[in-house]
Amino acid sequence: MGQISYDTEAYKSVIDSTKSDLIITTRDxxxxxxxxxxxxxxxxxxxxxxxxxxSCTAAxxxxxxxxxxxxxxxxxxxxxxxxxxxxxxxxxxxIIQICKNTGESSVQAVIDTIKKESESLDPSTGSED
Numbered sequence: 823m824g825q826i827s828y829d830t831e832a833y834k835s836v837i838d839s840t841k842s843d844l845i846i847t848t849r850d851x852x853x854x855x856x857x858x859x860x861x862x863x864x865x866x867x868x869x870x871x872x873x874x875x876x877s878c879t880a881a882x883x884x885x886x887x888x889x890x891x892x893x894x895x896x897x898x899x900x901x902x903x904x905x906x907x908x909x910x911x912x913x914x915x916x917i918i919q920i921c922k923n924t925g926e927s928s929v930q931a932v933i934d935t936i937k938k939e940s941e942s943l944d945p946s947t948g949s950e951d
Contacts (some may be wrong), residue, residue, distance in 0.1 A: 841931045847936060868920065871913035878906035 880901050887895035 824942070830891060832948050855932065868913055868916040871909045871916060874909040874937065875913055878902050878909065882906065 882899070887902075889895055889897040890898065
């Protein structure tokens with residue numbers, strides 16, 4: 823495996839405290855891995871639909887819809903019901919996605935995937951086993 827060199831003259835002092843794993847990979851492999859895991863790292867996609875569901879449901883329960891802006895009260899109520907249904911669907915979809923990606927939803931899981939892909943290469947030739 824090749825050595826990493828850096829110009830020590832450009833720095834006042836260099837302290838090597840990298841007693842950790844060094845993962846060397848190509849940009850395209852890293853990009854593909856991150857794209858594959860992008861959905862699983864989105865853990866907060868449920869917040870917006872939940873906020874809309876709560877506010878629309880509260881409005882439906884507590885409001886009397888009257889004619890406004892040229893629309894009848896029944897039309898306003900129907901629009902709130904439709905938005906509430908769509909938001910509920912999006913909330914359920916986000917929760918299902920979170921449950922599906924539970925095991926691979928951490929940054930550590932992405933790092934482990936990158937390490938596994940890097941270990942599948944033969945370090946002496948750079949070609950796959």
